[in-house]
Amino acid sequence: MGDKKTERVEIRVPSASLAVAAASCPNGCDLMAADVPIHGHPSIGIDFSFGDWKGKIHLDPMYGSFDNICDIEIPEGQEVDFRCPKCAVSLRDEKDLCPTCSARMFVLHLPGGGILEGCLRKGCSAHRLRIVDVDAQLLRVFKERVGLPGIDV
Numbered sequence: 834m835g836d837k838k839t840e841r842v843e844i845r846v847p848s849a850s851l852a853v854a855a856a857s858c859p860n861g862c863d864l865m866a867a868d869v870p871i872h873g874h875p876s877i878g879i880d881f882s883f884g885d886w887k888g889k890i891h892l893d894p895m896y897g898s899f900d901n902i903c904d905i906e907i908p909e910g911q912e913v914d915f916r917c918p919k920c921a922v923s924l925r926d927e928k929d930l931c932p933t934c935s936a937r938m939f940v941l942h943l944p945g946g947g948i949l950e951g952c953l954r955k956g957c958s959a960h961r962l963r964i965v966d967v968d969a970q971l972l973r974v975f976k977e978r979v980g981l982p983g984i985d986v
Contacts, residue, residue: 853877853894853949856941858917858924864941866891871900877941879924880916883907889918896949899958907955915939915953926950933959 852874856864866878869891876891881903888905907913915924924939929950931938936954943949951960 851896853896853941853943855944856949857943858920858922859940859942860917860920860922861942862917862919862922864917865894869902871895871902872898876902878918880918880921881907881913882916883911883913890915892951896962897960909956910954912936912954925953931957931959933957 852872854865854874856877858864864877864879865875867875869876869878871891871893872895874894876894879890879892881888881890886905888903888907890904890907891902893900916922917924924941926938926940929938930936931952931954934952934954934957936952936957938950938959939953941949941951948963949960950963952958
């Protein structure tokens with residue numbers, strides 16, 4: 834009975850209709866930056882570097898929106914490295930490449946085992962959301978989108 838068979842399910846939602854409310858690095862550090870809101874929600878604060886340049890970027894927490902705030906200009910097409918601002922662990926996924934441009938992807942950990950991945954190349958908007966605890970996450974999504982009363986997730 835050992836291996837569980839898995840299926841791939843695709844759910845399409847309008848851009849910027851879901852907000853990332855919690856994200857962490859692989860070591861569990863909280864990456865949310867309430868002091869730098871974007872679209873009224875805490876942004877995702879990350880350190881970045883490329884070449885000799887280092888800076889801070891606040892990622893737009895609205896899934897599918899890219900109104901990021903960056904303290905230095907990243908050239909179009911430049912691949913960057915993301916690190917946790919608290920423990921300096923790399924957020925780079927060493928296994929997966931961007932399906933659009935073949936650059937490396939970054940990984941943010943979400944509550945319940947979910948993962949948010951995005952391309953590390955400036956100008957590429959490839960991203961994906963992997964939900965591990967599907968039942969709880971879908972219930973949460975539908976509760977927030979539709980406003981189902983009396984359901985705690």
